[in-house]
Amino acid sequence: MGKILVTGAAGFIGSHTTDQLLAAGHEVLGVDNFRTGHRSNLEAALRSTCFRLEEADVSAAGVMDGLVKEFRPDAIIHLAALVSVQESIQDPDLNQRLNVTATELVAAAARAHGVGRIVFASSAAIYGDTTDLPIDEETPKQPISPYGEAKLASEGILFAAAEQSGLTARCHRYFNVFGPRQDPASPYSGVISIFARRYRDGKPVTIYGDGKQTRDFISVHDVARANVLAATRPGIVSGAANICTGRATSLLDVVRVFAAHYPAVPAPSFAEARKGDIIHSLGWPVRAKEQLGFVAEVPVESALSELIKTN
Numbered sequence: 001m002g003k004i005l006v007t008g009a010a011g012f013i014g015s016h017t018t019d020q021l022l023a024a025g026h027e028v029l030g031v032d033n034f035r036t037g038h039r040s041n042l043e044a045a046l047r048s049t050c051f052r053l054e055e056a057d058v059s060a061a062g063v064m065d066g067l068v069k070e071f072r073p074d075a076i077i078h079l080a081a082l083v084s085v086q087e088s089i090q091d092p093d094l095n096q097r098l099n100v101t102a103t104e105l106v107a108a109a110a111r112a113h114g115v116g117r118i119v120f121a122s123s124a125a126i127y128g129d130t131t132d133l134p135i136d137e138e139t140p141k142q143p144i145s146p147y148g149e150a151k152l153a154s155e156g157i158l159f160a161a162a163e164q165s166g167l168t169a170r171c172h173r174y175f176n177v178f179g180p181r182q183d184p185a186s187p188y189s190g191v192i193s194i195f196a197r198r199y200r201d202g203k204p205v206t207i208y209g210d211g212k213q214t215r216d217f218i219s220v221h222d223v224a225r226a227n228v229l230a231a232t233r234p235g236i237v238s239g240a241a242n243i244c245t246g247r248a249t250s251l252l253d254v255v256r257v258f259a260a261h262y263p264a265v266p267a268p269s270f271a272e273a274r275k276g277d278i279i280h281s282l283g284w285p286v287r288a289k290e291q292l293g294f295v296a297e298v299p300v301e302s303a304l305s306e307l308i309k310t311n
């Protein structure tokens, strides 16, 4: 079994990835500064003797070098990031440090200590607001936020490191990920996390626009599985792939599932569409299948039902 270092291990995607790695018998070193991650997300992982958690900032000089030198991982899954697009606009310097400098330090540590693979949390945000659907990996990269710019720059950093040192770099362009442990704190948090909290609290949700907008919503369990595959499956080569389902789900579809589970909660209210909101987003999932053997398996309806049960 392998040794895997997970940055951002206490975050939404990081904690699910850690859980799946441990379940598969790997040894995991988790790194998190708890800026947006929560120790409680790792409650189960912390009971495992194969898991160690290090409180540290990946973007601080020397941190990754020291940890990689000591732990000698077979692979690094780099998920630590500034995750809010909105925050990247408000604080571009912080975005640069957490989303670009951190990647440079991860790549440098991997090269210095002979790590074989890096799996990176990229984003569909690198495609900007294209209306050319479905989005495949050849779609022009035209990010419209500092967040998207940083994810694209990080891909470049990792592919250059792969060219120079022979390590394998896998960049996962996540679409709209949802599931347990996603933080609904900001109005710009993922819509499903916001809806889950509102329904749980007995409050009606607000739909911006007519609710017919669609997204390629993918369960965090599928996303974590893609991370595990990319880090551990033999014979994988460097590349970037969309991590998506290839299926469009509208907000009205999402609300229908919640409403059926919470019949006492008042009906949604409708408000004007958000400025700059895109109407449809949909990924083309074939490259992940070809390069990783990854196909999303969890239907949105059952992932929503699971989320509601743990709500």
Ligand code: UD2
Pocket: 084, 085, 086, 125, 129, 145, 176, 187, 188, 189, 190, 191, 192, 194, 195, 206, 207, 208, 209, 213, 215, 251, 274, 277, 278, 281
């Ligand atoms: C993603 C980013 C967002 C921005 C956008 C650019 C995430 C979570 N969000 O938004 O920051 O960069 O891409 O395209 O990565 N909605 C409601 N009610 C609510 C909240 C949201 O109706 O309470 C709508 C929202 O207006 C949108 C849809 O739900 O039409 C999905 O919103 P989202 O923020 O979850 O995801 P997205 O892809 O629009």
